[in-house]
Amino acid sequence: MTGSSLNLTVVLPTRGDQKRLGRSLPRLCEALVALRARAPEAGEAEIVVVDDSGVGAAAAALPEILATLDRGSVEVSIRTVCTERSLGFGPAVMRGARDAVGAHLLVLHDDVLMDADGIAALLDVLHAEPTIFAAAPTLLRPAAPDSPPDSPPARVPARVVLLEDDWLRVREDSEASAGAASVNSIGGQRAVDVEVIPSAAVLVRRGEFLDLGGFDRLFGPATLEDVDLSMCARRRGRRLVEVLGAEALHLDLGDGLGELLEAPAARALVARNRLLLRWKHLSTRTDAADHLVGLWRTALEAGLTGDRETLEGIALAMDRLGEMAESRATLRGVAPMEL
Amino acid sequence: MRVALVSHELRSDATLRLRSHARGLASALARAGLEVEVFTLEACTRRRLTQRRRQVPVKGADKALGVTSVAVDGSETASELAAAFGAFLDREHPAVCHFESIAAFGPSILGEARERELPTVYCARDPWPAHDQLTLTLPDLAPFELGDCEAEARGVVAREMCPSAPGGGGGPVNPGERVLLRLLLHGDAADLAARPELEARISAARERVQADRAHKRSVLSTVDRRFAASRMLARQLSATVGRAFTPRLPGVEPVALRPGEPEVEGTRSSLLFMGSSCPLEGLDLLLDALRELLATPGREAPGLRVVLEATDPARDSALALRAEALGVEFECRRSALDASRALGGADALVFPARWGQFAPASVRLAQASGLPVIAASIPGLEEFLSPASSILVEPGDVGQLAGALASLAHRTGHLEELRAAASQRAVAQAGGGALKGLDAEAREWLQTYEELAASRPAPGADDGPRHVQEFRAELAEVGRASFGELFGRVELGLEQLRGAFGLTEDTASLMARAIARGGPLADRVADAGEGALEGLPLVGDSLEEEGRLVPRPRPCGLGIAEPAEDAAEDAAEDPAGREQLALGRGADPAHGTGVQA
Numbered sequence: 001m002t003g004s005s006l007n008l009t010v011v012l013p014t015r016g017d018q019k020r021l022g023r024s025l026p027r028l029c030e031a032l033v034a035l036r037a038r039a040p041e042a043g044e045a046e047i048v049v050v051d052d053s054g055v056g057a058a059a060a061a062l063p064e065i066l067a068t069l070d071r072g073s074v075e076v077s078i079r080t081v082c083t084e085r086s087l088g089f090g091p092a093v094m095r096g097a098r099d100a101v102g103a104h105l106l107v108l109h110d111d112v113l114m115d116a117d118g119i120a121a122l123l124d125v126l127h128a129e130p131t132i133f134a135a136a137p138t139l140l141r142p143a144a145p146d147s148p149p150d151s152p153p154a155r156v157p158a159r160v161v162l163l164e165d166d167w168l169r170v171r172e173d174s175e176a177s178a179g180a181a182s183v184n185s186i187g188g189q190r191a192v193d194v195e196v197i198p199s200a201a202v203l204v205r206r207g208e209f210l211d212l213g214g215f216d217r218l219f220g221p222a223t224l225e226d227v228d229l230s231m232c233a234r235r236r237g238r239r240l241v242e243v244l245g246a247e248a249l250h251l252d253l254g255d256g257l258g259e260l261l262e263a264p265a266a267r268a269l270v271a272r273n274r275l276l277l278r279w280k281h282l283s284t285r286t287d288a289a290d291h292l293v294g295l296w297r298t299a300l301e302a303g304l305t306g307d308r309e310t311l312e313g314i315a316l317a318m319d320r321l322g323e324m325a326e327s328r329a330t331l332r333g334v335a336p337m338e339l
Numbered sequence: 340m341r342v343a344l345v346s347h348e349l350r351s352d353a354t355l356r357l358r359s360h361a362r363g364l365a366s367a368l369a370r371a372g373l374e375v376e377v378f379t380l381e382a383c384t385r386r387r388l389t390q391r392r393r394q395v396p397v398k399g400a401d402k403a404l405g406v407t408s409v410a411v412d413g414s415e416t417a418s419e420l421a422a423a424f425g426a427f428l429d430r431e432h433p434a435v436c437h438f439e440s441i442a443a444f445g446p447s448i449l450g451e452a453r454e455r456e457l458p459t460v461y462c463a464r465d466p467w468p469a470h471d472q473l474t475l476t477l478p479d480l481a482p483f484e485l486g487d488c489e490a491e492a493r494g495v496v497a498r499e500m501c502p503s504a505p506g507g508g509g510g511p512v513n514p515g516e517r518v519l520l521r522l523l524l525h526g527d528a529a530d531l532a533a534r535p536e537l538e539a540r541i542s543a544a545r546e547r548v549q550a551d552r553a554h555k556r557s558v559l560s561t562v563d564r565r566f567a568a569s570r571m572l573a574r575q576l577s578a579t580v581g582r583a584f585t586p587r588l589p590g591v592e593p594v595a596l597r598p599g600e601p602e603v604e605g606t607r608s609s610l611l612f613m614g615s616s617c618p619l620e621g622l623d624l625l626l627d628a629l630r631e632l633l634a635t636p637g638r639e640a641p642g643l644r645v646v647l648e649a650t651d652p653a654r655d656s657a658l659a660l661r662a663e664a665l666g667v668e669f670e671c672r673r674s675a676l677d678a679s680r681a682l683g684g685a686d687a688l689v690f691p692a693r694w695g696q697f698a699p700a701s702v703r704l705a706q707a708s709g710l711p712v713i714a715a716s717i718p719g720l721e722e723f724l725s726p727a728s729s730i731l732v733e734p735g736d737v738g739q740l741a742g743a744l745a746s747l748a749h750r751t752g753h754l755e756e757l758r759a760a761a762s763q764r765a766v767a768q769a770g771g772g773a774l775k776g777l778d779a780e781a782r783e784w785l786q787t788y789e790e791l792a793a794s795r796p797a798p799g800a801d802d803g804p805r806h807v808q809e810f811r812a813e814l815a816e817v818g819r820a821s822f823g824e825l826f827g828r829v830e831l832g833l834e835q836l837r838g839a840f841g842l843t844e845d846t847a848s849l850m851a852r853a854i855a856r857g858g859p860l861a862d863r864v865a866d867a868g869e870g871a872l873e874g875l876p877l878v879g880d881s882l883e884e885e886g887r888l889v890p891r892p893r894p895c896g897l898g899i900a901e902p903a904e905d906a907a908e909d910a911a912e913d914p915a916g917r918e919q920l921a922l923g924r925g926a927d928p929a930h931g932t933g934v935q936a
Contacts, residue, residue: 015804052804053804054804054805085805086804086805086806086807087805087806088804088806088807091806220806220809220810221804221806221807221809221810260803260804260807261803261807261810261811265810265811265814268814268817269810279836282840285840285841285842288836288840288842289840289842289844289849292833292836292837292840292842292849293849293852293853293856294853294856295833295836296833296846296849296850296853297853297854297856297858299826299829299830299833300850300853301858303822303826306390306426306427306429306430306822308429308430308432308822308825309429311822311825311826311829312814312817312818312825314829314832315817315820315825315828315829315832316813316814316817317832318828318829318831318832318835319813319817321832321835321836321839325839337839337840
């Protein structure tokens, strides 16, 4: 590690699932202990477990998990903050971020495993380059159950935001997947610029993260809050990078949209959030007019063909126009909306 | 609560509603505070299987009826119609499905509601659960009992093999077919054994009839509550189908009798036949009886007026000629009939049906209005008639019918007694039993719907963490909106967005640009511009008043156009031509959507 600071808070939102925390928390403690051993002068690290169960499930599960820690790991500072009720991922992260003391925030899902090398690499990059807003590791997923034994974890593709027929779509970045993205050396680490940072594992500066608004609760209960944060950062000219030397294994133990909601409800949520995202980031009147033309066409065709699902997605977004306008007011370079 | 009312016979333009109870019931349900979305069929005047939704305002109700009709040309399969119904359910999100006359849809339609776990109610107004031959008659008009599969199978084969037999029943024109028809319908086992090819066809038909009944029985067993429109029908269907049917008698709205015309005792009476020329209803028997009476010296005949709902033009014309030759006042209309006028000037109703009648509207209307009835003594009629206010004759017995007519030829004695009894019954039993009103029936259905809805918890309401539950609640709230309301919300939101972004371009311009971008919407506009009838709108752009059509509104420039024939009819009905866009906010017919192009 080259001159990094360990003035770090790891924010770990969780609904208190002992299986998930029991796998990720001990590994995280070991990583922080190892990190501190490498650079004792670099500052302290802490873990803020955000208990978002609404019923204190994580707080109840922690003693048993902590009892399994080795002698070194028990030295790691672990604090628990509880949300008064289940808020969802974005608001839970924000609760932890406001409670954190570290200058840097490492946001991790509670089923993501990172080692000391990975965390150090992220810190190196952020420390070396002030124009970078967020540094994310390369996300890996365990090999599929039907893969040959000892198959290596699979890389989770980077994502890009596209405008297709006036609808925002988040797609796999084919250039990055093909290894064609240009690699930069930052702080001694190899990194590539990305459009979208993953919410599963990302390192940011706490002050800037909070100043930017963090994960917007407009998109609750799930999906696209990381894309919104990425777009907000990029509007300010800030860079987002994936650090190729840092890896995080996302165990993917079932907290995705598919697990939270049945398929039709999940589709409605995605449709709603895609519209809210689009409206929040519309910059010019020309774009707004073009967008409304497209939306009129979509609505009329849905009305004429009986496509209720499309109309429901739009109506759900319309119901949040007021919150969207408030959220939009926090952006720079866009005209405020009066609703 | 939103209710889907399903009936293949929704006569929105018929005030008499002799062939469909659904129209009156739908309005009564709306008056009871329910949101009613009717699903029905209509003859193709546009692309086959396309759906069109209209708004039908109801006097005394806050919300208009939504009437979705599917364009059919007779070539549709049951699965196509079921899929159309599934699309309707997905669009309108009813809380309860109420099935009425569904023979034309087929049994699969019931499965669509069950697949979506919707509470279901079925009310039999005919013997469809047991038979496809709803009149329970053979091609030669011979009746058969409910449950007689053998008779139905023979009837099926006879219809296939004797194409010259009239559709409404009767003997074939072709003499060779007459012999064959008799053998097929009434031949015994020995007769048929001599014709093994006929025996085989009947056997195959019997298997089909039994398989169809088993399928209906299977899907009906998944319906939450089963009712029948008469006690007799409920009893017989329960026994035949093996599933319990509860009697729920249809409501009826009495009409005012004899408006303004003073009765003169002893003058010649005026009897009324109100129905159709279908042989089963026995108008030909009535004319035979009248002719017999007129031909018998010393016997006097009452005056007779015939009011028909047009069915078969050739048959209607033939009966009109016969009637006029006998001095009968004859009226046959394709459009709305005025029940009040028809019944109002009559001393008694004559309904000499041969068979196959289940709570016929004309008989119930007459009794509820205090009018005596001369009718055939068949089970589906007797239940609705009181002995003191009616005369029953043997079905098909012209001599007895002539005798009954003669006994009521003058406004004296017997007729006055019957009238007094009918009037007394109409007053004493008004609103109850067989004479209950449509609103009373609607209240009974409302109670049934509420019981069913209360027995089912909202799906998934308590699943997941709190923030997910909150989203589910938002989604459920959107899901409860009718399709029109949903579109209205989107439309309103688009207007809000336009204002919020400070756009000076008006909505009409934005919509025009939307069309210009191409795709199905633009194609529809182009088609309409060339007079093509393809791809008509699903969300209604039409408006009806109870009892008559008024011009359907059309949003200029959107290409949401009516078929040329319909538009012409509408213009003839109301030359004033009210223009209105019912997309989204059609529930308020006095105001459009605010989106005027």
